[in-house]
Amino acid sequence: MQESRDRYKAMVDKLKEHNHKLTPQRLAIIRILSESKEHPSVEDISRRLQRDFPGVSEATVYRNVLLIKSLGEVLEIGFAGESTHYDGRKPHPHPHIVCIKCRKIIDPDLQSLKEMVEEITEESGFEVVTYRLDFFGICPGCRTMNA
Amino acid sequence: MQESRDRYKAMVDKLKEHNHKLTPQRLAIIRILSESKEHPSVEDISRRLQRDFPGVSEATVYRNVLLIKSLGEVLEIGFAGESTHYDGRKPHPHPHIVCIKCRKIIDPDLQSLKEMVEEITEESGFEVVTYRLDFFGICPGCRTMNA
DNA sequence: CCCTAAATAATATTTATTTGCATTTGTAAC
DNA sequence: GTTACAAATGCAAATAAATATTATTTAGGG
Numbered sequence: 417m418q419e420s421r422d423r424y425k426a427m428v429d430k431l432k433e434h435n436h437k438l439t440p441q442r443l444a445i446i447r448i449l450s451e452s453k454e455h456p457s458v459e460d461i462s463r464r465l466q467r468d469f470p471g472v473s474e475a476t477v478y479r480n481v482l483l484i485k486s487l488g489e490v491l492e493i494g495f496a497g498e499s500t501h502y503d504g505r506k507p508h509p510h511p512h513i514v515c516i517k518c519r520k521i522i523d524p525d526l527q528s529l530k531e532m533v534e535e536i537t538e539e540s541g542f543e544v545v546t547y548r549l550d551f552f553g554i555c556p557g558c559r560t561m562n563a
Numbered sequence: 564m565q566e567s568r569d570r571y572k573a574m575v576d577k578l579k580e581h582n583h584k585l586t587p588q589r590l591a592i593i594r595i596l597s598e599s600k601e602h603p604s605v606e607d608i609s610r611r612l613q614r615d616f617p618g619v620s621e622a623t624v625y626r627n628v629l630l631i632k633s634l635g636e637v638l639e640i641g642f643a644g645e646s647t648h649y650d651g652r653k654p655h656p657h658p659h660i661v662c663i664k665c666r667k668i669i670d671p672d673l674q675s676l677k678e679m680v681e682e683i684t685e686e687s688g689f690e691v692v693t694y695r696l697d698f699f700g701i702c703p704g705c706r707t708m709n710a
Numbered sequence: 711c712c713c714t715a716a717a718t719a720a721t722a723t724t725t726a727t728t729t730g731c732a733t734t735t736g737t738a739a740c
Numbered sequence: 741g742t743t744a745c746a747a748a749t750g751c752a753a754a755t756a757a758a759t760a761t762t763a764t765t766t767a768g769g770g
Contacts, residue, residue, distance in 0.1 A: 475721095524686055529679070542701065549694075549696050584735080626749085647727090
């Protein structure tokens with residue numbers, strides 16, 4: 417998909433810009449990040465990587481994901497209990513809606529978010545830098561299936 | 564404070580109701596949970612506990628916090644990187660604002676939350692069951708201090 | 711092609727949490 | 741007040757995720 421290629425290119429450019437080497441492992445990791453819509457964990461990435469690079473170290477995946485995060489090209493999403501997940505397609509904070517039955521995650525567009533940030537600023541005096549918004553519920557599919 | 568005592572009593576009642584024994588360690592733990600406004604971690608609780616019970620095992624704290632959580636009397640709040648924190652005063656989901664400088668956590672009252680849930684229901688068809696909302700920013704104190 | 715800093719693999723370590731097991735202790739019944 | 745027994749505790753060892761260490765390899769400029 418075009419979008420995946422754009423993300424891939426953006427990450428490569430950012431790496432070059434900061435004079436980081438383009439190793440095959442690194443490129444494979446950003447390829448996976450740019451193509452994955454399911455918010456993979458380090459373990460997921462590592463597993464997929466084995467196909468092309470049997471024997472990549474998990475530490476390498478950790479280090480690279482961390483590096484790419486520090487460049488602002490991947491979003492870290494830690495759900496309680498599970499290991500941390502990453503979104504390389506939309507690297508900026510955004511709300512999620514997670515289905516507690518099928519685990520599907522969707523990214524809604526919320527008009528009310530802007531208003532909420534304003535309310536926080538007014539009420540608390542905080543300067544909001546970033547946020548983490550996750551709603552958990554039952555998706556339309558699982559609702560009908562179950563009832 | 565009255566509120567602390569109410570929370571303490573609610574937790575004791577819930578324990579009795581489910582036929583759990585009221586050991587001194589357990590009572591001390593719920594006392595700390597009911598009095599702490601700062602969302603303590605297991606380690607925090609354990610440290611405070613040493614005052615009254617030199618030698619309480621961390622495992623005991625873990626087990627009790629887990630038990631109390633399973634009774635719905637404490638809210639688990641896991642932030643990336645740090646150990647999990649707990650809120651025994653407001654056991655139901657609520658938004659947080661976290662200062663990224665001093666780590667202070669406050670609980671705002673957001674009018675716009677209801678509206679946001681409505682927007683999600685309409686737009687996505689999800690039935691919202693629970694949520695996790697955290698805003699990160701710089702609190703008024705740290706803003707002036709730093710600039 | 712050669713050099714050097716950066717990156718990798720493998721291993722060890724740290725930190726948070728959980729579990730197994732022997733011992734102790736609430737608490738309900740006598 | 742004793743007794744009985746399941747539940748709770750303490751301790752230590754087991755897991756698990758993430759990070760650090762170090763010797764070796766390699767990307768990429770000159």
